[in-house]
Amino acid sequence: MTCMNHKHILQIKNLSVTFTQYEQGLRKTDLRVIRNLNVSVGEGELVAVVGSSGSGKSLLAHAILGILPQNCDAEGNIWFQEELLSPERIKELRGKKIVLVPQSVNYLDPLEKVGKQVRKEQNEKSLRRKQEELFDFYKLPQKTADLYPFELSGGMARRVLLTTAMMESPRLIIADEPTPGLHLEAAKKAMSHFREFADKGNGVLLITHDIELALEVADRIAVFYAGTTVEEAPVADFQSVDTLRHPYTKALWRALPQHGFHPFPGNQPYAKDMPNGCPFGPRCPQLTSECEGNIQEQTIRFGRVRCIHAK
Amino acid sequence: MNNTGSITVLQKYKRKQLNQRSQTLMYIASGSIFLLAITVIGTLVGDIAITTNFTQKNFLPHMAHPFGTDWLGRDMLARTLKGMSISIYIGLFASVISAVIAAVLGAAAATLGKKVDAVITWFIDLVMGIPHLLLLILISYALGRGTFGVVVAVAISHWPVLTRIIRGEILQLKEANYIKIAEKLGQSKMKIVVKHMIPHVFPQFLVGLVLLFPHAILHEAALTFLGFGLPPEQPGIGIILSESMKYLSLGMWWLALFPGMVLMTTVLLFDVVGGSLRKMIDPHSAQE
C-alpha cells in the first residue's frame, strides 16, 4: 500500500463507466469511458488525478458522488473511511461527508443571494454563525452574503464555492478543475485552502489537467490515460524520470517544457478505438504480446502501476 | 481487507424494451399514417357527406352509421371525415404560408441590419399583442369570409412565433465561432449560408411548421364555428359543430360528440408528431 502510516479516507477499485449513445439512426454504441480505475486518498492527503481534458476524468468525480448522467452504467467498489459504499449510501454521504467543489460560479444559482445558497436556504442561528466563521476564515467580507453570484470576482466565487462545501464539515473534498484559467502562482494560492483542509486530517481528490500545478500542491499523483489510472506515485518520484514506473508517465515527464519538451508519437485513443489490453500499447516502445492481455496493477516502490514491464 | 471478489453496481442504465428513439419514430409514423388516412378517406367520400336520406334521419350510432345520422339523414361519419379533411387541407395550406412568411421575415430580421430588425420585431409584438381570435375574425370579415378569408386570416396570424424562433437561431448562429472562422478562411456568404446555416435552421423550421398545423386547424374550426369562416354548404368541422348545437337540446348528443372527438384527436396527433420530431432533432434530448 502506498500510505501505510495512515488510514484511507477514499479507496476506489475497478471503477468502470460505460455510456450508451446513439450513432446515426437507431444504432446504439457503448462507450467505455472509464475502465478499471483505481485510486485512493489517505487521511491528510491531497491526491491529484491528472489527465487531458475531454478524457472523461470529470466522470470520476461524478461517479463518486452518484451524479452521473442517466445514459450510463457504472460499477466498481468505493470505500469511504473503510466502509464499502452502496449507491444509496453514496446519496446519503454526498453534500455532507463527501463534497464537490466545482469548476465555476455557473454552479451557483444566479438569482439567489450568496448567503442563502451557502446555507442551503435555511436560516437557523447555528448555520448563520458557521457561515460567518467560514467567511472570516476564507477572508470574505461578511457583506458577501448579500451579493448575487454575478457580483463576485473570480477569486471570491472560488472561495464562496469552498464555503458552501465546508458548511457540512466534510471529510473528503473532490475538486474538479478548481482553478481554470489561473496562472500557476494564482492557482497555487487558490489551492492553499485545500492544502489546509487536508492537513487537518481530511482528504482532497484534485482532478485537473494541469500537471505543473499538481506537482506543486499534491502529495501523490494519479496519472489518468485513456480512461484509467496508469500510475499512482508519490510526488517525489517526479523528481527524476528514473523513479517513475509507467512508460506513459515517463513520456509525460520528458514532455514537460523544463525537461526538454520531447514529443512522443501517437495519440491518446478515443474511447471507441480502444486497443486490447494495455491502452498505451500501440504507442509503447516496450510492447510485447503479453501487453494485449489483462494488465494487473502492481505495487512497486510505494507506487502503483498498470504495466507488466514496470520495474 | 478489500479483497472482496464481487463488484458493486453503482448505476444501471434503465434500458427500455424499445429504445426511446424507436419509440419516437413509432409515434411519428403512426400519427402520420392516421392523419393521412383521415385526409385521404375524407377526400374520397365525396357526395356521401352531403347526400340526404329522410328515411334514415336522426339515427343513433349503430353498425351501418357508426357516428349516427343527422336531421337530414346524412351519415355523420362521412360528414366528419369530409369536414376534417377540409380542415386539414386549410390548415396545411395556411401553415405553409405562415411558415414561409416566418422564414423570410426571420431571416430578414436577423441579417438585414438593425432597422429592418426593429420593424419586424415591432410587427411580431403587434400581432402577438392582439387577441388571436379577434385578429382572425377581423381579417376574415374584412376579406368577405368564405374559404379565402379563413385561409388568409389563419395564414397571416400564425407566423410570429416561428419568426421569432428563426430570427433567434440565425442571430445565435451568426455569433458562432465556426462561422466567423469560415469567413476568415475566405468562404463566401452564400457558401456559409448553404453549408452552415441552412442545415442548422431547416430542421427547426420543419418542426415549427408541423407544430403550426394544430393551431391552424383549431383556429379554422373556431372561426367557422363562430360563423366567420367557411360557408354553410361546406361540411367543415366548425359548421358541423355549430349546426349540431341546435340539436343538442333535443338529445342528439352524437352530432357534436364524435366530430368534436375527431377534431381533438387530429389536433393532438399533430402536436405529438411535431413534438416527437423536435425531440429527435434537439441535441439535448436526442441521446435519451
Place this chain on the structure above:
Amino acid sequence: MILEAKGISFGYKKDVNLFDQVQITVESHERVGIIAPSGFGKTTLCQILAGYIKPISGQVLLDGKDIHKIQGYCPVQMIWQHPEKVVNPRLRMKGTIAEGDEIEERIMDGLGIERDWLNRFPGELSGGEMQRFCIARALGKRTKFLIADEISTMLDLITQSQIWNFLLAELAERKIGLIVVTHSTPLIERIATRQVVLATNYDI
C-alpha cells in the same frame, strides 16, 4: 510582412477597460510570446489581433492595411483554446478542414492526423485530435501569421510537445510569424524568440 497593433484598448464594461493602449509589432520571422495574467482578457486580445473583434480604440494593421478591410482569406489566422467550440458539430472533419486553403498531406502527417478521422464528426474525436484539425485548418498556404490562444493547455503534455515541435519547424520553414498568448512561462521560454509582458487594469 508586419503585423502591428497600434494602441488598442478594449473593455466589456463601461469605464473599466480590460487593457489600454497595447502596442505590439511582429514581423513574419518572429515568434512572440505574450505573458498576461489571469483575467487579462487573453482570448479577447487574440481575437482583436486576428480581426475577429474590433477594439474600442486603436487599430490592427497588416503591412499598413487595416485587418478589418481584408477581403477573402485572411493571412492572420487564429488557433483557439477550445477546439470543440470552433468546429461545426454537424460537419464531418473533412468538411471542416476543406473550408480554407487546401491542406497539404505533409501538414496532416506532421500533426499526426489519421486519415480515417476525416470521416468523423467532432463528437467522435478527443479534444487533442480535434485541436490538430483546427491547427491544420489554420495552416493554409496563404497564412502569414498565427495567433495562438493557450492552444495546448487543455491537452496532455505529450500532445502539446508533439504539436509545438511540428509547429515550430513549420513556421520557421514558411516564415510564418507567431503570437502566442499564455500564462505558462516555461512554454514561452521554449518557443518564443521574444517576450512581451502585459499587466492588467482589472483587479481579480
